[in-house]
Amino acid sequence: MSHIASNLKAHKLEVPEDLLVHLVLLSLPTQFSQFKVSYNCQKEKWSLNELISYCVQEEERLKQDRVEVAQLATSSSNKGKGLKRKPIENAAVDKGPSQKKQHKESGCYFCGKSDHMKKNCAKYTAWRAKKGLSELPKAN
Structure with missing residues (x-):
């Protein structure tokens, strides 16, 4: 604003300083709203140089009062299936695909031992025979 005023002055068009101060106050961003109110409550008027130094x-x-904020947004790959999205608090502890894969390869789901898989588990075979289920289901 002061640069524009000095250019106008070079063209022999002077802008009164109180008008220039008013225009500068109007151009300040919303973060300066308290500053504007305090200026308007005072009886004395500032010069342009005083206004610049106070600004x-x-x-x-x-800058000192500013708090750094980070927003976290999550999205669901189950759009339209009626499933609720996970809350943001749980998003950080969600298991990634590599952790799930390790769990899948860790062993038998039926007895929990790691030396064999469910399809080779003696306890699972005995349980299926007891229930009358003879054949193992085919994997997809």
């Missing part, structure tokens, strides 16, 4: 001070104060 610099206010900007430093705003």
Whole structure:
């Protein structure tokens, strides 16, 4: 604004300083709203240089008060299936695909031992025979 005013002055068009201060105050972003209110509540008016120095001070104060915020958004691959999305708190502890794969290869799901798979488990075969299920289901 002061650069524009000095260019206008070079063309013999002077802008009164109080108008220039007013235009600068109007151009400040919304973070300076408290600063604007405090200026409007005062009886004395500032010069352009005073306004610039107070704006610099206010900007430093705003930088110190600023809190860093990070937003986390999650999406679900089950769109339209009626399943609820996981809350953000649980998103950090969600098992990745590599952890799930390791669990799948860890051993028998039926008895929990790691030296064989469910299809080779003697306890599972005995349980199926007791239930009257003779054939193993085919894997997809």
